[in-house]
Amino acid sequence: QVQLQESGPGLVQPSETLSLTCTVSGGSINNYYWTWIRQPAGKGLEWIGRFSAIGSTDYNPSLKRRVTMSVDTSKNQFSLKVSSVTAADTAVYYCAREDIDVGRRLDQWGQGTQVTVSS
Amino acid sequence: DIQMTQSPSSLSASVGDRVTITCRASQSISNYLNWYQQKPGKAPKLLIYVASNLQSGVPSRFSGSGSGTDFTLTITSLQPEDVATYYCQQSYSTPRTFGQGTMLEI
Numbered sequence: 001q002v003q004l005q006e007s008g009p010g011l012v013q014p015s016e017t018l019s020l021t022c023t024v025s026g027g028s029i030n031n032y033y034w035t036w037i038r039q040p041a042g043k044g045l046e047w048i049g050r051f052s053a054i055g056s057t058d059y060n061p062s063l064k065r066r067v068t069m070s071v072d073t074s075k076n077q078f079s080l081k082v083s084s085v086t087a088a089d090t091a092v093y094y095c096a097r098e099d100i101d102v103g104r105r106l107d108q109w110g111q112g113t114q115v116t117v118s119s
Numbered sequence: 120d121i122q123m124t125q126s127p128s129s130l131s132a133s134v135g136d137r138v139t140i141t142c143r144a145s146q147s148i149s150n151y152l153n154w155y156q157q158k159p160g161k162a163p164k165l166l167i168y169v170a171s172n173l174q175s176g177v178p179s180r181f182s183g184s185g186s187g188t189d190f191t192l193t194i195t196s197l198q199p200e201d202v203a204t205y206y207c208q209q210s211y212s213t214p215r216t217f218g219q220g221t222m223l224e225i
């Protein structure tokens with residue numbers, strides 16, 4: 001059974017860069033799209049973007065200027081960076097797997113990690 | 120971007136009731152519609168994919184239907200453990216977008 005686990009600092013200073021890593025265990029990072037989604041407290045889900053191990057990426061236009069995603073296949077990890085953060089970037093951040101062969105469903109999710117932007 | 124609109128935003132029902140949540144897309148998304156259940160403090164969990172396919176391990180009281188722009192999630196015989204927020208999501212195009220959620224209470 002594939003498991004995903006987010007990790008990274010829980011507190012980020014305004015104007016700095018938020019950096020998170022998702023570690024995939026129990027399966028390969030190849031052959032799927034890997035997705036980041038966030039959820040501010042008490043609000044809905046926002047799709048940040050996705051990428052594949054072969055380097056194909058799609059970012060949400062609302063965040064595109066500030067977002068970078070990358071992968072380390074040797075460690076079975078993928079990463080998210082969001083630059084120039086503000087309080088509006090405070091949220092629980094989830095990584096998830098998109099199964100592009102079966103309905104492009106988000107079938108595996110990490111437990112989520114809280115990131116707070118504050119000085 | 121494709122806008123996803125769910126109704127109602129919140130719903131209160133009794134154990135054993137049949138519950139229906141609807142989701143409407145701002146343009147046709149064929150059947151690229153998924154449903155997720157999120158319990159407080161937990162990550163979302165996939166319930167239904169490609170509009171009507173039940174994810175492995177999900178109870179059969181959950182079902183989905185629809186195509187094009189209009190979709191429905193139905194829970195027959197509501198159980199106490201079904202208290203959650205439900206989200207639809209289109210996977211037809213990027214950016215992927217979610218409905219605003221339907222909070223289900225008992």
